[in-house]
Amino acid sequence: MNLYKILIISLFLNSFTYADIRSEFPSYSYVLTEFDLNENFIDNPEFKHFIQTNKRDYRKRFIKAVRRGGLIIPTIKEMMYQRDISPVFLYISMIESEFNPKATSRTGAGGLWQFTVNTAQKEFHLQINDSVDERYDPIRATDSAITYLYKMNSNLHAWYLTTMAYNCGNGCVNRAIKRAGTRDLGTLISSNNNYIKAETKKYIQKVLLMAMIGENYLFKSDDRLGEMMYQINKDNITPVKVRPGEELTSLAASLEMNSFYLEKINAHLKSGRVPYRRGYMVNIPTSKVPLFYARYANTIRPNNHVYTENNYINFR
Numbered sequence: 001m002n003l004y005k006i007l008i009i010s011l012f013l014n015s016f017t018y019a020d021i022r023s024e025f026p027s028y029s030y031v032l033t034e035f036d037l038n039e040n041f042i043d044n045p046e047f048k049h050f051i052q053t054n055k056r057d058y059r060k061r062f063i064k065a066v067r068r069g070g071l072i073i074p075t076i077k078e079m080m081y082q083r084d085i086s087p088v089f090l091y092i093s094m095i096e097s098e099f100n101p102k103a104t105s106r107t108g109a110g111g112l113w114q115f116t117v118n119t120a121q122k123e124f125h126l127q128i129n130d131s132v133d134e135r136y137d138p139i140r141a142t143d144s145a146i147t148y149l150y151k152m153n154s155n156l157h158a159w160y161l162t163t164m165a166y167n168c169g170n171g172c173v174n175r176a177i178k179r180a181g182t183r184d185l186g187t188l189i190s191s192n193n194n195y196i197k198a199e200t201k202k203y204i205q206k207v208l209l210m211a212m213i214g215e216n217y218l219f220k221s222d223d224r225l226g227e228m229m230y231q232i233n234k235d236n237i238t239p240v241k242v243r244p245g246e247e248l249t250s251l252a253a254s255l256e257m258n259s260f261y262l263e264k265i266n267a268h269l270k271s272g273r274v275p276y277r278r279g280y281m282v283n284i285p286t287s288k289v290p291l292f293y294a295r296y297a298n299t300i301r302p303n304n305h306v307y308t309e310n311n312y313i314n315f316r
Helices: 003-021 030-035 039-043 043-066 070-084 087-097 117-124 137-158 160-166 170-180 186-188 198-218 224-232 248-254 260-263 286-295
Strands: 237-241 283-284 304-307 310-314
Touching: 030 039, 030 198, 039 043, 043 186, 043 198, 043 248, 070 087, 070 137, 070 224, 087 137, 087 160, 087 198, 117 137, 137 170, 137 198, 137 237, 137 283, 160 170, 160 198, 170 186, 186 198, 198 224, 237 286, 248 260, 248 283, 248 286
Parallel strands: none
Antiparallel strands: 237 283, 304 310
């Protein structure tokens, strides 16, 4: 009898906890809608269980990522606004790299969006050579990621499916839909079937939960994590043209900033130096642009000079 009572009380407490998800994450309706899901997906038992099991750990991961994502997060959001794609998809990058521009995986993927060398070069024509690896450039990589998301969505026609495809590929998701005979996410992620691999089932839930944590500040005035989001939205990244061969340490000195932060947003420059060719752009904080033009831009050599590693060659 005592065991029976304990079981009843446990079931009651679980039901109460799950019911409270809506108030704990008031952003859920907005987030699910942006991913082309019905807001009632919040009641999916497996997703509820995933939220309750992982929310504390993911809040810690969110804090770590946001602290690292200064300049990067507002830049990604602004680029997404300009390309007319929902800013909630920045949480794909958060899951992929935790906003570490230098992130690498065991399979050789790299950067904020974790592109492989093959995808980066063949799909997006990003430069990868001895001096640069543009998978690690926040601007170029994000622009490529947005293009990639649009391309996949034009085939799958639902952003939650596109997010799953980011993890396992379009073909993988299409095959899963065919096997399941439905596009219903609850069916696709169910532990009772093997329509799609377990990693992808978990991946979409990771992105949704992180987005709900991150977007709570829009709906919850006392959300402390949201305060972090407001604080970092004050500055972003602007690409500017510098001298060929310019060293980031010298540029940082001109801009009166710590070279660590300049190198962070230019992680694609392997030696901390701009390639020896004309017209290459370097990322600087937008707040430093006036100082850049005041102190640096007017000292750049005329366009009829081409810089080589040894000297300037004048083609007059």
